[in-house]
Amino acid sequence: MATIKYFGMLAEATGLQEERMALEPQAVSTLKQLLLEKHPTLMGKDFRIAVNQELGDDNRMVSDTTEIALLPPFSGG
Amino acid sequence: MATIKYFGMLAEATGLQEERMALEPQAVSTLKQLLLEKHPTLMGKDFRIAVNQELGDDNRMVSDTTEIALLPPFSGG
């Protein structure tokens, strides 16, 4: 099972800190579509996806062993 | 009487914190010559002269009412 983590306004929008999900190997872009369908409250929100704690493009592959995180704009400091 | 103040290594070289001296109106350059003759230990030392707490060039005039200070290189901070 893959873990999908939600932070900041995205945790607020989905009502979830994290969820676990069986994932066929797929691109980040595919997963993103899936999550937007599952959580329509994410629609229109600005976020990036970290895969195993790294940011990158939407062609990266994710699978069952991946830690995935949806990150809204940073506001540390 | 004008007051002549010595700071840092110049106070050490002359053995004086300050001295008082009757001064005809004269240029800083003239006074400088006078002080070097009076205190040969100042010879070869790098210093600037403040007149009434302002730095400036050696053409400035000083007189009996002036506060004069001999300042070695600054080293605050």
Added chain:
Amino acid sequence: MKKPKKVFIDGPISPEFVANSIQKHQSKTSIGAHSLFLGQIRADEVDGKVVKGIEYTAYEDMANKVFHEIREATFEKYELSCMHIYHSLGFVPTGENSLLVFVSAPHRTVVFEALAWLVQEIKDKAPVFGKEIFEDDSHQWKENV
């Protein structure tokens, strides 16, 4: 990889904490210059409502990795004796501090640029999220620009 240094602190970074960090450097007698940045919570007004504090959360595992990478990059880039980053988690009231960045070097020239660069890196790269809470307990999500 060395064990990452502890960055996150529960609640505000107190003046005493800063004093303690300064104190710890007194045995490092090759240091001649320190430069510190403190981020303080502003009582911003938005539509007539005043911010009473910011509630910080973070993707902690990733953030610790990012802080470690920033740390390594800083030492590559600048000749520093040492550097420290501390960031608050949880609620930090208006007027108190949520970020401390502390750099030290033998001579002063390098510390200013290193400090500015570091603060920018942290703002850009650390997955930390601030929720501005207003006096009526409503909130808005902060966004670094």
Added chain:
Amino acid sequence: MKKPKKVFIDGPISPEFVANSIQKHQSKTSIGAHSLFLGQIRADEVDGKVVKGIEYTAYEDMANKVFHEIREATFEKYELSCMHIYHSLGFVPTGENSLLVFVSAPHRTVVFEALAWLVQEIKDKAPVFGKEIFEDDSHQWKENV
């Protein structure tokens, strides 16, 4: 001319003094960023002798005038909420701090440049004189370069 603010402090600037300065800013809730510079005394080695501290003297009346002018020029040049300069007089041992420059502003961008500029101004313009004292009580006069 406003009454110049007190700059000179007898002996080292303690970490508690810095903490106290930070504390005093917590009621100024338009401030979002502080940047601090601390000058620490290095245990430099010269011809095999190690510095144990610096004895500071100053042309105090002129220095206070200069600090006031620097202060006015800083506010002309940078959009700061406030700024403070503290400098030690007398003996400051190795590892302790002799200069604190503290600038604050609503946003961070301005504080780094203002701080670097201010420290340079102080080093260039303030008639302050440091005598480096070695462990065998011999000394040499310090010179800013």
